[in-house]
Amino acid sequence: MEKETMIRLEGIKKRFKTKAGELEVLHxxxxxxxxxxxxxxxxxxxxxxxxxxxxxxxxxRPTGGKVWLDGVELTALNDKNLREQRRHMGMIFQQxxxxxxxxxxxxxxxxxxxxxxxxxxxxxxxKELLELVGLADRMESYPAQLSGGQKQxxxxxxxxxxxxxxxxxxxxxxxxDPNTTAGVLKLLKDINERLGITIVxxxxxxxxxxxICDRVAIIDGGLIxxxxxxxxxxxxxxxxxxxxxxxxxxxxxEAYTGRLPYCYRLVFKGGSENEPVLGQMxxxxxxxxxxxxxxxxxxxxxxxxQMVLQFPEEKELRNTMIKYLTxxxxxxxxxxxx
Amino acid sequence: MFKEGMLELVxxxxxxxxxxxLASTIFAYIIGLPLGLLLVVTDxxxxxxxxxxxxxxxxxxxxxxxxxxxxxxxALMPFTKAVVGTxxxxxxxxxxxxxxxxxxxxxxxxxSLKEVEKGVIEAAQSMGASPFQIMTKVLLPEAKPSLLVGGxxxxxxxxxxxxxxxxxxGGGLGAIAINYGYYRGQQDIMYMMVxxxxxxxxxxQELGMKISKRTDRRL
Numbered sequence: 262m263e264k265e266t267m268i269r270l271e272g273i274k275k276r277f278k279t280k281a282g283e284l285e286v287l288h289x290x291x292x293x294x295x296x297x298x299x300x301x302x303x304x305x306x307x308x309x310x311x312x313x314x315x316x317x318x319x320x321x322r323p324t325g326g327k328v329w330l331d332g333v334e335l336t337a338l339n340d341k342n343l344r345e346q347r348r349h350m351g352m353i354f355q356q357x358x359x360x361x362x363x364x365x366x367x368x369x370x371x372x373x374x375x376x377x378x379x380x381x382x383x384x385x386x387x388k389e390l391l392e393l394v395g396l397a398d399r400m401e402s403y404p405a406q407l408s409g410g411q412k413q414x415x416x417x418x419x420x421x422x423x424x425x426x427x428x429x430x431x432x433x434x435x436x437x438d439p440n441t442t443a444g445v446l447k448l449l450k451d452i453n454e455r456l457g458i459t460i461v462x463x464x465x466x467x468x469x470x471x472x473i474c475d476r477v478a479i480i481d482g483g484l485i486x487x488x489x490x491x492x493x494x495x496x497x498x499x500x501x502x503x504x505x506x507x508x509x510x511x512x513x514x515e516a517y518t519g520r521l522p523y524c525y526r527l528v529f530k531g532g533s534e535n536e537p538v539l540g541q542m543x544x545x546x547x548x549x550x551x552x553x554x555x556x557x558x559x560x561x562x563x564x565x566x567q568m569v570l571q572f573p574e575e576k577e578l579r580n581t582m583i584k585y586l587t588x589x590x591x592x593x594x595x596x597x598x599x
Numbered sequence: 600m601f602k603e604g605m606l607e608l609v610x611x612x613x614x615x616x617x618x619x620x621l622a623s624t625i626f627a628y629i630i631g632l633p634l635g636l637l638l639v640v641t642d643x644x645x646x647x648x649x650x651x652x653x654x655x656x657x658x659x660x661x662x663x664x665x666x667x668x669x670x671x672x673x674a675l676m677p678f679t680k681a682v683v684g685t686x687x688x689x690x691x692x693x694x695x696x697x698x699x700x701x702x703x704x705x706x707x708x709x710x711s712l713k714e715v716e717k718g719v720i721e722a723a724q725s726m727g728a729s730p731f732q733i734m735t736k737v738l739l740p741e742a743k744p745s746l747l748v749g750g751x752x753x754x755x756x757x758x759x760x761x762x763x764x765x766x767x768x769g770g771g772l773g774a775i776a777i778n779y780g781y782y783r784g785q786q787d788i789m790y791m792m793v794x795x796x797x798x799x800x801x802x803x804q805e806l807g808m809k810i811s812k813r814t815d816r817r818l
Contacts, residue, residue: 318725347727358722362740362816372726375736403816416722423726 264295267331267427267459273316274325275309286312288483289326296331299453299460301474301491303506306465309483314431314463318350319343331426348376351420355432357412359404365391365415366400372422383422390418394448410441417448421458428452428460434469446472467506471495471558479503492560495567496528496592504596508554508569523572523579524553528565528592538589539568548573548582569596605788608775613795615689616771619761620799623696624754630701634660635708636734646720647730660702668699668760672767687768692761695769700757707753711745712738744815751807755800762796772796 275287286309294300304310315321317328319335328335335346359368369387374380391400394414404412413433420428430449434442450473453460462474470477470491478488481502487494498504508526529538543549551571558565572579583593638656641649666674672695676686679694715738723737739746762773772792780789812818 320721320725344727344729347725350725352722352725354718354722356718358716358718360719360737360741362743371723371736375723375726375728375732405817419726429725 264297266293266329267296267298268292268294268317268461269329270294270313270317270326271329272326273313273323273328275312275316275321276324286483287316287323290480290483290485291326292478292485292488294459294461295476296459297453297457298475299450299462299473301462301464301470301477302480303464303467303470303477304480305502305506308480310463310465310480311431313480314429314461317427317429317461318347318352348372348423349425350427350429351423351425352429352431353413353416353420353433355435357404357409357416357436359412359415359419361404364401364403365396365407365418368404368415369418369422372419376423386422387418390421391415393421393452394418408441409437410444413437413441413445414448417445417452421452421456426459428458430460430462432463432465435464435466442469443472449473468558471560479506492563495558495560495565497594501597507567508596521553521571523574524596525570525572525583525593526596527568527570527586529567529590530563530565538586538591542582542585546578546581546585548578550582609772609791609795612770612772612775612792616758616761616773616796616799619689619692619696619764619769619771620754620758623693623700623761624750624757626693626697627700627704627753627757628750630697631704632708634701634705635712636738638705638709639712639738640730640734644717646724646733660705663698663702664706666699668695668763669766671695671699672764672769687770689770692764692769692771695764696757696760699760700753703756704749704753707749708746711742711749714745715741744811744817747807747811747814751804751811754803754807758796758800758803 270290270292273287273290274285276283276285278284290309290313292300302310302313312321316323319328323336326336330346330349333346335343338346360371363371366384366387369390370380370383373383373386378386388397388400391397394417396411396414396418399407399411404415407415417428428449433449434445437445446469449460449462452458453473460473462469464470474491476489477491477494479486479494479498479500479502481500486500486502487498494503495507498507504526527539539550550573552568553571554569556567558567572582586593634656638653638660639645640647641653641656643650643653645653663671672692675695675698679686679691682694683690685691719741720733720737723733728737761769761771762776763769765771765773765775765777768774772795776789776792779785780792
């Protein structure tokens with residue numbers, strides 16, 4: 262069954278005036294983000310993803326196109342009504358952006374106070390939220406006394422205070438170390454599942470997408486290059502940028518100089534029954550492959566492995582090897598590995 | 600070294616100086632604080648850009664600030680007379696001081712408010728805060744430590760100006776230093792006034808810095 266749309270972007274364009282003239286960062290981006298899903302937007306730096314997320318709550322007003330939130334066209338609203346609608350969208354940032362002169366509790370109270378909730382009631386709600394994000398014992402701490410992960414948890418609690426329909430996350434884990442990142446991502450997934458809040462995740466890290474997203478859009482040069490479920494994109498990225506993001510994740514790009522010939526990317530379902538496939542293939546076809554990169558990922562509770570192999574030069578042998586693998590359910594595709 | 604009654608004279612001067620300084624600082628902030636806010640808010644990168652208003656305010660502030668204080672004081676005399684009924688004494692000096700200090704305070708406030716991280720303002724906007732709420736609930740509270748330091752600088756600068764006003768009939772320690780020390784050649788009195796002024800500046804400056812530091816939650 263088709264899920265209802267929460268956020269609809271239609272032909273979003275954004276042009277900035279710079280000293281060197283006009284610069285168009287987004288060239289017409291369209292996307293449908295469904296209710297209750299975790300939607301990822303991934304791209305390299307400069308691809309326009311941060312501008313795109315700012316166009317969703319109109320912190321940046323698009324120079325072209327339309328934005329809908331749950332059936333309301335935001336781009337058609339006046340300032341006052343837009344502020345009203347913004348209360349349905351929480352946002353968290355890479356650098357947290359907490360009020361430095363206020364305690365954690367006061368920070369979470371802030372969005373409630375500005376929407377006119379009485380102080381006592383705001384405090385109650387803020388306490389609940391801080392408990393939800395696991396900071397019950399740090400309510401009276403000031404941001405300067407908190408670690409990065411704790412600050413982001415305060416920011417999440419603050420973003421959830423007005424009971425939004427949507428949570429926008431702009432590189433929310435990019436300033437955190439891997440352990441803290443895992444904790445914050447788990448919290449976000451939890452919030453999505455327990456409260457049913459639609460989450461939009463902006464990131465440059467494929468691992469973040471694989472960790473929590475249901476669907477993903479890859480943005481490159483101000484346009485969406487490809488879009489699909491995380492599994493589809495991971496198994497079979499169609500565009501060059503998609504391959505680059507999936508392939509280089511967690512591998513050492515500097516280790517290889519120049520383009521290597523006959524490189525193939527293998528994706529296989531993890532688990533013990535599949536493990537000997539590669540070894541069997543080498544024994545039976547007598548073709549030897551050179552492992553360039555390998556890792557495993559859990560997507561939707563299913564383990565996937567990916568490998569980048571360099572195959573031998575003889576075409577016939579290569580084809581035999583590829584056939585052997587594809588016959589056993591392994592996805593094989595030729596890639597440019599630089 | 601002192602004749603009879605000198606101590607009383609110095610006491611009156613001291614009180615007058617404090618009165619002039621504090622009163623004109625308060626008035627200067629009543630005018631300068633909203634002006635500084637307006638400068639930040641209407642800036643082209645501000646939360647409510649109004650370029651023409653920003654330019655007009657900026658120009659007026661710059662013009663007033665470039666007039667030397669003593670000349671401003673003399674030029675304002677008709678205005679001062681109309682407002683407080685006299686052009687000499689502490690009361691009259693307050694009028695001149697606040698006109699001279701308000702634009703200076705506005706610039707101090709502006710620079711303090713500009714220290715507030717843009718991202719924090721953006722976060723408030725993303726929560727649906729109105730420009731007025733951002734001013735009162737984000738900009739001012741977040742800039743408080745810097746505003747207090749600015750306040751200490753403003754009050755000591757105004758104190759210096761108040762002493763200068765002694766030349767054109769203003770009251771306070773400056774007037775005593777000029778009338779007794781300079782015109783009558785009683786150097787000991789002049790030095791004493793200078794020392795007193797130095798002490799007052801020290802006290803205000805230190806106090807301002809201390810309060811700022813104590814209330815700053817970033818430390």
